Amino acid sequence: MSDLLQAILTGWGWKIGKPVEVVATNQFGNAIVRNEDGSYFRIMPEEWQCELIATSAPELEEKRKTEEFIRDWEMSALVCRAKAAHGPLAEGSAYWRSFRIVALWRIKCRACPTAPR
Numbered sequence: 001m002s003d004l005l006q007a008i009l010t011g012w013g014w015k016i017g018k019p020v021e022v023v024a025t026n027q028f029g030n031a032i033v034r035n036e037d038g039s040y041f042r043i044m045p046e047e048w049q050c051e052l053i054a055t056s057a058p059e060l061e062e063k064r065k066t067e068e069f070i071r072d073w074e075m076s077a078l079v080c081r082a083k084a085a086h087g088p089l090a091e092g093s094a095y096w097r098s099f100r101i102v103a104l105w106r107i108k109c110r111a112c113p114t115a116p117r
Helices: 004-018 059-063 067-074 076-087 099-104
Strands: 019-025 031-035 040-044 050-055
Touching: 004 019, 004 031, 004 040, 004 050, 040 059, 050 059, 059 067
Parallel strands: none
Antiparallel strands: 019 031, 031 040, 040 050
């Protein structure tokens, strides 16, 4: 088991069971994790939350195609603000959402074409 899967097991095993694969991560360290039963969970470390998002691979793929999921997963406005404030990410790194950045979520980001208006 990789160090990352071991860390997920240690921190979230009580909720998701045994993790077997990290399917995806985003720029804020959220992870989609498959467990040994074939269910998929989204771990959101900045919110101290983990939620079941699919019980099969086809269900996960359908969910990942929805506009709501894409917007929430990509966090475009937050990523834009984080890049402007801290520069691009180094390989293997993630931004950490602070209260200040969360407050900026509601402010229009004129420099970011993907930011909500």
